[in-house]
Amino acid sequence: MSQISSFDHLSFREKLINATREFFSISLVWLFLLFLLSLLELFYNTLVNAVQENFFRLLMYSCWMDVLLWLKWGAVCYIFYLIFYVVHPKSAKFTFKTFICFAAIIQTALVLYFTTSLNLLGADLFSYSLQDVQQTLGASGGLSVVAVLQFLVVVAICISILWWLPGFIKLPWALGIIYPLASVIIFFTSTTLAWSQISLQTTFASNLVTNKSDYFFTSSYYYFFPKTDYDVDIYADNYIGIYDNLDNSVVDYEYLDESNYPFYHVDSDTDVLSPYFNLNEKKPNIVIILVEGLGRAFTNKGAYLGNWTPFLDSLSTQSLYWKNFLSQGGRTFAVLPSILGSLPFAQSGYLGMGEKMPNQLSLLNLLKHNGYETSFYYGGDASFDNMELYLRRNKIDDLIDKDKFSTNSGLLPETNGFTWGYDDEALYAKYLNTRPSDSMAKPQLGVLLTVSSHNPFKINQQQEFYDRFEERMTQLDFSESKKQDYRAYRDQYASILYTDAMLKKFFENYEKRPDFSNTIFLITGDHRMPEIPMATVIDRYHVPLILYSPMLKRTSEMASISSHSDVAPSILRLLKSNYQLDLPEDTSWLGKGLDTVVNFRNIHQIPLIQTKVNMKDYVVGTYHLNGDRLYEILEDMGERPVNDSKQQKSIMDAYNGFKQKNAIITNGGKIIPDSVYIKYTN
Known part of the structure; x- marks a missing residue:
């Protein structure tokens, strides 16, 4: 008191x-x-x-x-x-x-x-x-x-x-x-x-x-409380001129009706892949393998963390190989809409829109329209991140996830009663055992998403690949001190070696099928594994792209930069050039198509989304805008900070223009006219 x-x-x-x-x-x-x-x-x-x-x-x-x-x-x-x-x-x-x-x-x-x-x-x-x-x-x-x-x-x-x-x-x-x-x-x-x-x-x-x-x-x-005060008029006549201060090879699309369809534009008919192929009379099968966490940092020759994928390295020398390739996102949620639909991100990734996803054309529904049978295989739960919803809306024929596996053989080890699902070996076996291979079958588009190299990186042959991990460090001529540092990430590297070994087994088994000679394979990572420390900001997105086929008449290693959003346009142009596919003249692709120039360059404008709410990366030419920081991308995909306010302003304006368009989609805008969607999905 x-x-x-x-x-x-x-x-x-x-x-x-x-x-x-x-x-x-x-x-x-x-x-x-x-x-x-x-x-x-x-x-x-x-x-x-x-x-x-x-x-x-x-x-x-x-x-x-x-x-x-x-x-x-x-x-x-x-x-x-x-x-x-x-x-x-x-x-x-x-x-x-x-x-x-x-x-x-x-x-x-x-x-x-x-x-x-x-x-x-x-x-x-x-x-x-x-x-x-x-x-x-x-x-x-x-x-x-x-x-x-x-x-x-x-x-x-x-x-x-x-x-x-x-x-x-x-x-x-x-x-x-x-x-x-x-x-x-x-x-x-x-x-x-x-x-x-x-x-x-x-x-x-x-x-x-x-x-x-x-x-x-x-x-x-x-x-x-998001920022929406973008100060760029995306409809202005000089919008394309926003790139005048950048690489002269970077140009924008000819848009048709930006106010109603912000990404709808005249498509390019440039087919860059046909010169590399001797295609057969029958339409080829397309197999896209999306490898969880497969980053360029530890994949193939020149990887700064060492080459932990000996099979993929060997395969890349027999392929078209893009060593400076970018994923569109820093997590798995971005990979399907980017690589199959070349789509923008909306607010939390395109899949985050759920039932509000606007109608759009993709590799899935366009190839189905042209006689292909489409399928998706995943060892985990396809409902995660709304992947199943996206695939269903794109008229997928067969969707196989962990609920469709008939036995427990191949289930990844449980951690606290949870498991992501089935390992890569079981996934590939499921695909090979259930997809038709005879000459009378429809041409196939198969998409496989792996899960074995996902956190917590526990695999069924754990000790075997721990031993391989130790052997690989010796093969890479690591010092004892360096070996000790790498052992802090033993589980991660063991899972990478496992992933590579299962890919080798998959190709060995696929070679025995009669349709092998008429198949085009694409292998890439959904994003770079973040559980091993990253050297640069761009590292999170730096993944390999390997395009392999027995029908290739020559191979090439490309140092030019392309991204996931460039895959669908290039595959469709290849098929259209050789098989007269019925495809629209105007599209909504974010990507312009793969660049096959062997020298280091970038002709693309590439928006990137690290997490569902972290959309602050934009690549134009050899510049990378990360929030308020500007980097120059070096030939080895390293980065150095750049202090150039004029250049940064140009790129920021370009990025704000993209974000304005993206916001239209977020707020209920359309990707393509309904008449176009109906014509190619009926």
Whole structure:
């Protein structure tokens, strides 16, 4: 009673002084906890993820990111603290400390997520259904006892420090007022973003020092309050001229009716693939193999992490091989609409539109219109990410996922009661055993999506491929020190070796079929596996494309850049040139078609989407825009930062033009006229 009474007799100035002093003391402990969590995160990642950069340099950057988060929240917390303090001082302390505890819990959880997946968790969390989240968590290892214990220990330490340390901090109140004032300046200054720029050797290191809570809440804010103020008129006569400052080979389409069909344009009739083929009289089978996580970083000759795919490397020398190829997305949700439909992303990926996906033409329904039988094979659950819905809307003939496998043989090992489904060996066997191969059968378009090289990277022949992993490191002439670093990712590399071995077995078995000689195979990755640290931002999208067929009359290795969205147009033009397919003259393809120039160049404008809510990458010519940063893409697909405001403005304008068009689709716009869709899907 006496304490409350004495507080009531304090003047407003004295209350303000006391509140400011106590708030600053607790806030300094909050900053200390942020530093402590960053220190623990760096130590932990040094142990489990073989961090290569200087530890103290990383700690310096990490602490700076913590300071920026601390400053962003300072003024808001101060205002609420004062309000609570005027009513009841103890309640103010308790509420603020509780807030910091929750902040520490969230930060710890986000750090554990990053350490396991090497992905920053942002607003993409809100783009998945509860069922998808549960499946991903379960199949990826779920919440292990060790992880839960680590989490509880860290949280207990934070709570103990928070309730014990503030009482020992006695600082002048005038010093405390600087904190909320600095917070206001930081919050409203345009230089905040510049202060948060990180210059480190690898994308992994940059992500490591990023404050995970700041990334999550910033991403979430822009998810619920997206920016839509694009300042480019996509209908202006000089829109194509937006590329004048870029590579002269980069040109735009001739659009037909952008206000109603923003991506509808006159199609090119350039067939670049026919010169490489001696095609048979009968239409060829097309087999597209989408390999989970197959990144160029560890695939084939010249891979900077080493060549972990000896069979694919050998196959690429007998093929048309694009070594500088890009996936359209950083996760699997983007691969089907990109490679089959060359489609835009809408708000959360094209598949994220669900039942609102507008009608569109694709490799599936157009080839079906021209006498092909279409099929999709997946060892997992095809309803994940709305893949099944997309395929059904594209008139797929046969859809085989894990529910259509008749035995448990080939099921991937369970983790906490979950499994992604069937391994690659079972998937390929299912395809070979169920697809017709006789000469009287319809021509086939088969799409296969693998799952064995997905987190948690547990396979049925685990020990055999652990042994192969050790053998491969010796074959690659790794030093003992380098071998030790790579063992931190033994499961990932073992799954890659398994994937490569099963592809070899698939081709050996396919060669025994009578239709082998009349089949065109395409092999690519859906995206680069993120669970092995990445060197650059573009690395996430850098995948190989191998086009192999017994009908090839010559092979070639292309250094020119193309992407998933270029596949469908080129396959259709090849078939149209040789078999007079009935195809529309005007299309909505995002891609212009594969570039077969052997030298390094890029004639495409390539939008990329890393996660369902992270659409900030755009490639034009040899430039890569990543948010507010501009990079030059080098011949080995490395990147270097570019400080060229004029060039960056040109590319940003081009990207904003794409985003305006994309927003029309998000808001209910159409891809193609209904009459065109009906004509080619009836």
